[in-house]
Amino acid sequence: MDPRSEVLLRQAKLFGGPVLLAGLPADGLLGELPEAQGWSWLQHEQLALEARYPGRCQFGTQVPAQAFAGAVLFLPKSRELTDYLLAALAARLPGGTLWLVGEKRAGIERAARQLEPFGRPRKLDSARHCQLWQVTVEQVPAAPDLEALARRYPVATADGELQVVSLPGVFSHGRLDVGSRLLLEHLDGLPQGEVLDFGCGAGVLGAALQRRYPASRLHLLDVDAFAVASSRLTLAANGLGGGVQAGRGIADAPHDLSAIVSNPPFHQGVHTDYQATEQLLREAARHLRPGGELRLVANSFLKYAPLIEQHLSPCRVLAERDGFRVYSARRP
Known part of the structure; x- marks a missing residue:
């Protein structure tokens, strides 16, 4: 209990x-x-x-x-x-x-x-x-308008500026976090087709992927209802399409994906929890088509590379800065 x-x-x-x-x-x-x-x-x-x-x-x-x-x-x-x-x-x-x-x-x-x-x-x-x-409750407030509480901020990308809409409780509320910024700089060369933004948060990575690869079909997945709502608002604010869904983790993601892109979480509330990310690394191959790529950013101190290599393929470090690394691996 x-x-x-x-x-x-x-x-x-x-x-x-x-x-x-x-x-x-x-x-x-x-x-x-x-x-x-x-x-x-x-x-x-x-x-x-x-x-x-x-x-x-x-x-x-x-x-x-x-x-x-x-x-x-x-x-x-x-x-x-x-x-x-x-x-x-x-x-x-x-x-x-x-x-x-x-x-x-x-x-x-x-x-x-x-x-x-x-x-x-x-x-x-x-x-x-x-x-x-x-x-x-003696002083009864008006029912709050959730969307009115959103923070909106611009993010510059190689494909133009994006407007991000962040609701209360969403990771890095109201600002672009360091890890996502690094990953946004390294989205080139992804296989096109069905693309998943895993742990989508406010949808900045998913929006950037849809802008970069308009011929691809975008999926966004997050465990948090506020993140799902934020991602939908972000896509709408930029005139972009994509399917946004809530899910327990990678088990609820589509199969036959050409790419999985993620800045995965490792906190749940005040607790550190690596389970969702580790499950992603173990199960990514089952959701990728042959030649499909897993590309993610993570804190450098997290030992994700051995897990990626154990369950997917040899892992490359595409970039490292400010305590973060961008990893890439492809399904054989």
């Missing part, structure tokens, strides 16, 4: 009714709270919960439509995403109760101040290196 869930269950009597659990972990909490419903914006966690508790966990960027008497937000890493989620939940809870639970290292003590616009927050519990806070 996740420690945040354990803290909730110490106060289980508070959550016995129709409570919405927002951003809940994929553990047994729904089994302990039979009237609760879940809402997740991470596809792998939502699918795991849906398989275990059918019909009890929804996926997306918007608060589920069904009625609830109170809501618990599991503190996300991003402050901007926390602001959006708290406002979206509070807008549905006039006079109701909103709880915030999170780990101390995730900033729960600081984040508790984000409850103050809605009422008087108070700490209910502190255990398992986590805290649980509560507020009665």
